[in-house]
Structure formats: C-alpha cells, structure tokens
Amino acid sequence: MAPVRIGVIAYGIMGERLTRAILAHDPARVTLAGVFDPSPAAIERLRRDFPDAPVLESRDALIAASDCVYVASPPSSHLEHARAALSAGCALFCEKPLAVDLDEATAFVAQAEAGAARAGVNFPFTSSFAVDQIREWMADGTVGAPRRVTIEVAFADWPRPWQADAKAWLDGRAQGGFTREVVSHFLFLTRRIVGPMELRRHAAEFPVMGASERAISADLLVGAVPVRLEGRVGATPAADHNLWTLEGTEGTARLRDWSIAERLDSDGSWREALDAIPNERARPLVLRRQLDKVAAMTAGAAHDLASLREALEVQAIVETILAGETA
Numbered sequence: 001m002a003p004v005r006i007g008v009i010a011y012g013i014m015g016e017r018l019t020r021a022i023l024a025h026d027p028a029r030v031t032l033a034g035v036f037d038p039s040p041a042a043i044e045r046l047r048r049d050f051p052d053a054p055v056l057e058s059r060d061a062l063i064a065a066s067d068c069v070y071v072a073s074p075p076s077s078h079l080e081h082a083r084a085a086l087s088a089g090c091a092l093f094c095e096k097p098l099a100v101d102l103d104e105a106t107a108f109v110a111q112a113e114a115g116a117a118r119a120g121v122n123f124p125f126t127s128s129f130a131v132d133q134i135r136e137w138m139a140d141g142t143v144g145a146p147r148r149v150t151i152e153v154a155f156a157d158w159p160r161p162w163q164a165d166a167k168a169w170l171d172g173r174a175q176g177g178f179t180r181e182v183v184s185h186f187l188f189l190t191r192r193i194v195g196p197m198e199l200r201r202h203a204a205e206f207p208v209m210g211a212s213e214r215a216i217s218a219d220l221l222v223g224a225v226p227v228r229l230e231g232r233v234g235a236t237p238a239a240d241h242n243l244w245t246l247e248g249t250e251g252t253a254r255l256r257d258w259s260i261a262e263r264l265d266s267d268g269s270w271r272e273a274l275d276a277i278p279n280e281r282a283r284p285l286v287l288r289r290q291l292d293k294v295a296a297m298t299a300g301a302a303h304d305l306a307s308l309r310e311a312l313e314v315q316a317i318v319e320t321i322l323a324g325e326t327a
Helices: 013-024 040-049 059-064 075-087 102-114 129-139 161-170 178-193 279-298 308-323
Strands: 004-009 030-036 068-071 091-094 119-121 146-155 198-205 215-222 225-233 241-248 252-256 260-264 270-272
Touching: 004 013, 004 059, 004 279, 013 030, 013 040, 013 161, 013 279, 030 059, 030 279, 059 075, 068 075, 068 279, 075 091, 075 102, 091 279, 102 308, 119 279, 119 308, 129 178, 129 241, 129 252, 129 260, 129 279, 146 178, 178 215, 178 225, 178 241, 178 308, 198 308, 215 308
Parallel strands: 004 030, 004 068, 068 091, 091 119, 146 225
Antiparallel strands: 146 241, 198 215, 215 225, 241 252, 252 260, 260 270
C-alpha cells in the first residue's frame, strides 16, 4: 500500500508537533503532503524548522494533495476546514473542540455520521502508554471496577508559557481557556474508560474582564460512579500540573502530569509504573501511535481514535460548565 499522505492545516503548536511526528515516522506508512497556514510568520517558522517540507498556497491545494487532512487551526475555523476536507473525499483528523458553537458541532457530527465519514479527533490518551497501564491494573485486579474518579488541573498562569504566541484566542472566552484546552482531555479519558457522563453541578469563575476562566468545579456521574472535577489558575508554581485519579473496588491508580501511571500502595505512598516516562519523552512516542491509527482510519481499517461523537459529548459538558453556575 502507498503511504498515507497527511496534509496539515495551521502550523501552530499542535501543527508543528504533528508535522514533526509525520516526518519522523516510517515514510512507507505516512508522509507529509504539505502544510498550509495563511500566516507568513508561521510559514517562515516552518521553513526554518523543516526547509524541505512542502508548503501549499491554499487550503484547497492542500486538500487536493492529501489523503487525510489534520485540522490544527484555532477552534472557530475547525468546521470550515473539516467540511471542505470531507466534501473532497479526504479523511479527517481534527483538533478539539470541534467548534465554538455547540449546535453547529452537533449538526456537523450528525451529517458526518450519516455519510460514514472517516474522521477522528486528536485526544492522545487513546495512544497513551500510561493509560494502557491503568487499564491493565483495572483488568488484573490491582484496581478493579471503578468506584470514583477525581480530576484536578492547575496552572501557574494561563496560557502556559509555550502558548504565549496564541494568547489572543487561548485566553479569550469565545475559543480559549483551560477547560477547553486541558480539562477536555481528562473528560474524554473518563468517558472512554468509565463511560458516558452526566453533569450534575458546575461553576466557573471569570474574574478578568474579557478573559477566559480562572477556576472551575463540577460534579458528574457515570452511572453510579461519581466524578469530581476541579481546576484553577494560580494554584501551583508549576506551568501545568494535573491528576486523574481512579478509585476502584480493589485499589487506586492515577495518571499524573499527562504520562505517569501510579498506583497507591498499602502504606499510603504512590508507586510509579516501572516503565513510566515524563511527558516530554512520551509525547513523540504517543503521536507516533496516533499516526498509525490515522493511517488505519484513512485506509478504512479498524482504529480506536476518539470519534466525532465522543468529542461532541465532551464539548457539550465543557460548554455547559463555562456557561455559568447551576442553580
């Protein structure tokens, strides 16, 4: 089989990461069809990073050159690009959230499902080694069946230092905020491992005029399993700190700082998985696994990438949390 040609729309943080992952991958499996970004500064950075990477002059030219299109632009433009890619017969790999308008996202997902579109959303926990470990602990009796989930995220500032160039939209109420950017990953993880969630109580704080949220809290249920969510800016000296904790019938495990799987010992201490590695080292390995699944999706083969429907369910919860406090 010929390699899957992946075109990248937008060379921001995620566009760069996936471009780098494609170029480092087996060229017999995936290849870079090209990159399109209307920003001259972004293209200048691409040419500095990867002088030989093909640059396409328009979105339509990129789509025409691709088997699969990766949409990594700001959220307000996701569906415009996604519709164009699917209309041209390409597979779609999209960043979250699907859109800034929930009704528009709902209509898009319904249409894509009706057309049996080849589409997935980039929630990398589907390819996480640490998540694989937690699943093993659930299956082998170390953790057992879920009884409670706790999600905690904290940041010294928002946006995080490496996102400073995108502050204009990442810290705006329309498209940005840590709930969309970070919390959504852990809601997806809960959805995938434990099950569909029902939001029961929620609150969000917007103390800075015109800026994104600075704190959130929520209580959810997955059947009879309670899920507690807390997030805050200014609560830690770390740029980015997160914990996803699963209390089970037999024990407790957690995912720390994106990539470290730990289990709670009988003495009350946390023990890392033997092969745990920090996120900076894990990320390229996880993206490689994601690309293998993108190639499978594009070929019409089985894969476990996040579906459009799963992403929509997560987005509905996120937008409800951000809409205001429950009565």
